[in-house]
Amino acid sequence: MEDSRTKRIVVAGAVVRDGKLLAARRTSPSALAGRWELPGGKVDPGESPQAALTRELHEELGVDVTVGERLPGEVELGQGLVLCAWLARLERGEPRPLQDHDQVRWVDVREAPNVDWLEQDRPFVAQAARYLD
């Protein structure tokens, strides 16, 4: 039986700067390629979600962040994965699609609902919108 203790967390980062939210376009797997997400990835065994998010954003986008508060909610992804999201403040670097993405963009509160997000990210995008003014 699978329960919350055996599920692997996928951390997504809501990076907000100057009233805009960072979106990244996935390149794989093919079912998700071309859709936009909050960048992040799987938490490794023994790793905290915050450390995982810091590591993933460095690897994938070449930036250093400080992880802030967790956004409410969690979304079951299937295959033993559960998606959670944290706010993250950009400390250093300009996000570039180094790995797993082919584009990044900053979206404002008006554009956010019209972006072709992965459906499972939409609740977190709505939460993050409260931080965009």
Ligand SMILES: Nc1nc2c([nH]c(=O)n2[C@H]2C[C@H](O)[C@@H](COP(=O)(O)OP(=O)(O)OP(=O)(O)O)O2)c(=O)[nH]1
């Ligand atoms: N990073 C990220 N993954 C998401 C989001 N929404 C969503 O359904 N996913 C899914 C896509 C993948 O199946 C899974 C995360 O896998 P990943 O491929 O980004 O993680 P990773 O970099 O650690 O990959 P790997 O070690 O398996 O190569 O979660 C999201 O907002 N961000």
